[in-house]
Amino acid sequence: MDVRTIPHAEAPAGRRPGAAGWMLAAPMFAWLVVFVIAPTVILFVYSFCQRDEMGELVFSFSLENYARVFDSTYLYIFWRSIWYAALTTVLCIVIGYPVAYFIGRAREDNRNRLLMLVMVPFWTSFLIRTYAWITILKSEGLLNGMLQLVGVISAPLEILYTPLAVVIGLVYAYVPFMILPIYGSVEKLDNALIEAAFDLGAGPIRAFSKVIIPLTNPGIIAGTLLVFIPSIGMFAITDLMGGARVKMIGNVIQDQFTGQARDWPFGSALGITLLAMFAVAFWLTTRKQTDVPMG
């Protein structure tokens, strides 16, 4: 992600990968071909097929699936998924940035301990952590019980099975993916540059916005990609914490494959469309990244 460190002009010829280098990279290429390229090609082919009454694939060319993707119903769901994912990403930045900054600036021997705290939740299954949130947020749950005990509220708050619960679930699930790349950038941040900013008369706000943010920008962008893309397609949280009331594009796609609709060609068309959107988004963000003036 960190483009600054790559010297563009003079890559010496001797550093071109030799046969041994390719051999070392072969497992990765094999992995990419088997698990990324091949499934994508299959998805692409399926997206032009049709289904029979039983839901079995029929290989007859049709553009109908793509026409359906642009039906207002699904466009609206796309739009809502993007909006939820964007909100999640912004909240992850707001919550994750200070944490990452704090960890990155902590004493060196403390950093690993603090990072460990960020990772600890991954030791438990994602589904179990989601169920834990249900226990916390439900009407007769921990949060409502505590607030009522203290007397802050008189009637239980309705949080579970609302869009708010979905956003809480998404932010909770993805905030570590924002913290880690930002931490990576903060850790590399040169203190001398911040001191220089202060010496040259910048206040804390200007030093932050003109020096610290641009220098940690690669981390923010990496985090944004890591949070935004998976949260668009997430369907388990919307089902479990949102009560399956509000459909996201991930739910619609799941419905097409193993869910009730069982329309693989249409699901493939939705998947390919989503992939194209990600490709465009990725292109836009990385292009912007190289444009950012460094230093």
Add this chain to the structure above:
Amino acid sequence: MKRMHIITALVCAVFITLGGNSFAAQSKTLNLFCWSEYIPQAVLDGFTKETGTKVNYETYGSNEEMLAKLLPSKGKYDLIVPSEYVVEALIKRNKLEPLDMSKIPNFKNIGSEFKGFPFDPENKYSVPYMTGSVGIVVNTEKVKDDIKGYKDVFQPKFKNRIVVLNDNREIVSWALSMAGIDINDVTPATIEKIKPILKEWLPLVKVYDSDSPKTALLNGDVDLGIVWGGEAAILYNQDKKFKYILPVEGAHRFIDCIAVPAGAPHPDAAMAFINYILRPEVSKLISEAFPYTNPNVAARELLSAAELANPASYPTGNPKLEIFRDIGKNATSVDKLMTDLKSH
């Protein structure tokens, strides 16, 4: 009830294309593909102990999920547990193996009222596993009204207090009953007719959950539900305040059957297993764990009076119940309608 399907779905989303034949054909194995939370481990262990046949047990959360995995994988599964309209669709397309009734003498334990349904009139391909109804559950501590049917559930005053199954065909069937249309008369015309009813109903719903609708009721997040009878029976066992009501407008009676998919690798083990679970004492174990309506009348005689008195397992009176038939490609219209209505 069927939580596992989310995990399986997550895995599937990545490995859809890799659903190849992972089981090597061995003589002493049985590949069982069944709903989650539908068959006790003790029954599987008992079968293995008696016959030495290893049971590979895989689960699904809906008929559609089962079909999605069954159809592209010929010769993988030996036994499946489809519901009645899916049995019908599978028979129509030659996707089931005829049963060898000479190896299933315990079929005699099935009550006569559970034999010869129109989806498989001669029981050539299927044997009823468990049956039940879809009805209304009311938390009588919170809801004092006399709830009789769908009309009483979907009232504006119950907004955000209702859980329903996350199942499009089910939800549409309730609206059809409400409109006085046969629940199997699913056509673009009838769907158009019930659209206004659903438009009124769906915004009142707080949770859609087919896997474990009882959770929201137990947690106190909702006070009313339209759920599987078995779920209602479990609620009633935990707390008598949960009352089960079969809607006056009519309700769906589901018949989950056990069947052998075409090209099953171990048909003999499959027949032996069907015969095994039809034994009264084995079938009783299933009923005790999952209190649906057991079609095995010999097993019913072994159940306790309390189990038989559970109104959600064995409803009394003369409720209006009907099975689902295969509706072919009209299922797509059902799905389209529900996706549309849930999006706005």
